[in-house]
Amino acid sequence: MMILAMSFGIDANQITFNMALKQRNIDLLPHIVDVISNPDSPNYGEYLSIQEINSFVSPLDCDKLVIREWIEKNNMNIINDYGDAFQIEGDIINVSKAFKINIYPVKAGFQIEGKYMIPKDLTYLIDFIEGLSNKQYPRIKVNSHVKNSNVDPGYVGRESLVSLYSINSTYNIKNSSVGVIEYSGSNGFDSDGLNESEYMNGQRVNNITPNHTVGDNDGEDVESQLDVIAASLTGQGAELWYWKTDNWLYSFAIDFMNQKDVPEVISMSWGWAEDQQCSITTCTNQTSEQYVNRVNTEYMKLALRGISIAVASGDAGAPGRTSESCDPSRPMNPVFPGSSPWVTSVGATVVMKDGRLGLNRFTTPLCLEDTCSVGHDEHSINYDLTGWTAGGGFGIYGTEKTPKWQETQVKNYLKNNKLNTSNFNVNGRGYPDVTMVGHNCPVFSDGTSESVSPVDGTSCSSPYFAGVLALINDFQKSRGKPIVGFANPLLYKMSVDGVFNDITEGYNWCTEYQCCPNNNQTSNYGFKATKGWDPVSGLGSPNVAKMLAWLSKKT
Template structure:
């Protein structure tokens, strides 16, 4: 039979490279006969082999005759041709394989893109430290991650027979650690790059390797360049100037290389010493607008406390100019050379009932000083209005205000010639003072027995502190004394550095309130310096926790970064570490952020929302913030017979700069993680309330956070032995952490295990286990105050700004004790 007759009867078209490759590729892909290494390139080579065989002999007739006899389809015929060709061309194929091996040996794979530079960092002219050692961390790929997911679901779901049956550290290592061959191959690669055996350290978990190399050796190994950066705080770190890569044969064994990211230095809090010299309060819109063409004073910010407020004013001379002399306001270089400012007249107007409080404040009672970059608000004002850095601002105190009532200010300057300035109208800004928060009123608010104490030494907890945040034990002792609590400061274990002479607001808040809520719990202050010539403190912290044989059961962390600034590889691996914490019965609580829907960005306009990680992780519990208010129902914003509806009961509303808080509770929809099953029903219910938000602003199918909330405004903290009011979701997180420690204590005393990963339990509870927050939204940022047209509103049930609500401890305790 001729080739022509076969071709006609089988309708096989003329054999060309494109047709042959398409048919053969499809067949071999379906039958899994072709390795996926080179894809179409390998098929193209086989076509060249076929062509060579055709030119050097009558190869086609026999395979096609055989294919016709067997009634093969066209695809099977192509496969038969290819099989015969491969047999005839075996020497050529061996040569090909050798060439492939040589090519792959020199091929490199880019692992991550790490171009993002967080706010406040700038590159230096040269690399600090020359060719000094640099420590990198290699994240090795783990095994059995699907099985880890299954175990986490079983041990965290109260309806599962495996609930609470956690794994030990050794069991987790045996489950997910890489093979010995993988570890050996990576270690040999590091040795080939100049690392000695003493420079290489395998973590106890066997899934991370630390290696110390010179900068130049590390650059050669990763084919990148390291650049030194300095932060406005003076801290230094190194960062890869571009993407990095590893050999092809190593890329399948590791997730990423760590040690050259710049940490986000933006903390989740707003705190203020009573002296108000470094304020971070509510910024008036005037700080972002040009000054009017008159001599009216401008209210730059208002710090609302408990029945008292501090307003910072930009005074202007009679001719409308500012002054840089804090000893004599005006009267020197202005056109009215003999006229000075003698004082200020402030009118506080309470919107409900139109009550007015008048204040006449002589300049000698105002605290006036040059800005000199010591306040975000005055710095912003100077920048916006092109004012010198030494421009003088004055702080005035306004006592006797009624808590929870929206209030605005009218301010005039009094001149020495008995004239007055134009009225500075601050009606665009309303604020409300609020009760100071202490452990005592948190216990009352959340239905916790007043004298409840931790009695089981196994009920442990921890706060994580990064980037030079420390606490002073003397502050903690004074806090216990002023709050009427027993002094348990001796129960603190410090891991890492702690400079007691330089306490920070974040660390002090965390340690005082987690211990103020869970009195008697052994507490770890887990401190990591991070930064220069080392790995990121966050990754180091979670690996240190998991390497510990007996880590604390509850962790409060007030640290985060924008999802869109992190590589997916990094985020997914950190997420895997969270899963490992969950299967060991460890509870991770993260603050949801203080910048509303803005994340860590300072937008002047809003076209999309920015979710924050790790709060967005499906394997942690994210904590949002509320504040005390009388406007706890939507009806409170309505008019009744020409008057505002009377609302006098004090409850909780969303923490927002638009309602008097110093921060706005973070919350939103992840752009990386899909929605976990445990929250689908709750989010589906919430989605009916947000149909007006353009879907281009957020990922409609993503994981939604926060999960729960607590008060986050006006916390009384003892810092440098002074009272300092502090705001933030980083105040809310240690509150929830302390309450979870109390629940763990009850379970341990009942012979049960700790609660571990909370979310499957929390989302399965009925609404009476929470205080539902139904007013407010997170459309506004913290400083500088900018508001989006859209934000996630608080609504009945779950919402993306306060989660399930704030805790009803008594109901949660009953539920926690009902499960094994």
């Protein structure tokens, strides 16, 4: 049985968890998000306050009072009232009795037996509870492997990124922030390793301050270190955040939503199949679809605050990690939250040895002491190249219909390509939205140059793109313009004018272990990259210089 070491109060017998209350007016949220996120709208950038959002979606006070009385009757305490959610603390004996489960303190945390039960007379007021289970949360796996000799073997450090994505090497962000989000299971980041990365990449030292470190930071793990370093390489000078949260997606979203001081851009490198969310969090009285719907609502609320969310699209192709062996009964499985309509989903590319030398003079210690990537030819990552495959596909649930900001691109893709449409939802949200390099990302584990190692994954490409969004926010602020917020309407509008590098090579009918049956052009298990948007590499990789020029001209 799994042991969960989080969600404790100061007293080791106290457990903290979150209660999702039934919301109001959620059918109106998509329109409001569109009004403030569409660059053509006269209300673009008019983001809402925490209080305004909560007052709009929270249940009536009379309904909340009924729940409060039940909580108090069972000797539990509401430590945070988030409007449409309660954060509750209670002694494990009282919580066990209230929810008809058994909670036992153990050395590493606590052990829970059984599924919690919500009283029948309260089910019309409560959606679910998060934090009363032993389930573990899966991160997008980090890989480092090369299977093809045509792959550029060099590190993709700051110099390579600047060349590959046309980033002004001297641009230093002065007024923008970016954070990386980690869940239970991560240890933390190493400040010395971050500083060594900055030195080796020719950057100024930019520490993560204690007040921008949320949750435990108990020592470096490679995934957290990767996230922090990647965001710093593209978001040079940005205010960096590290945010570690207990429990799963919902709990993070409500905690983040209700904090006044938060980063403007965040990156998440975690995910699991949409239809298997109840294998990650306990879904008493609900389905995976209902859990996904509620989390999507929470992401809409973050969009209303003006928060940009970049999310890794996954490392097991269109089949996903729940079909690594190419199960014909589960040929394609969108990964959530990378498939959410309210995030910017980021795929991954690999730089090829193409003869088109993008760099021939290195100046940073990393590239002088080691080999750095010099090519400009990007292919979407797949098992045949690197031993893993970037995720992509289409959302499966009714609330994840093709958003209007990508309707044209998705319709063109479906019209111009021969596809077996019985294996995916042709009316679903297509992902990823964009892509960036996800191979040979340099990670320093301590304050020495010898500690560098190459790491792979959309866990790298997502914080890379988050750093780009932080740069764009800084640029817009310097011009007196609003920050990007929910970025997708702007990105898809930009794409019409060629601000992305179109990635036309690659496919995602492979996983981390093999390639599924295909004829080199089509497969029941995934898709092939082509001209324009596709569910392999999205709109392509960013040309930052063109993006800033577009913003200067059209905003």
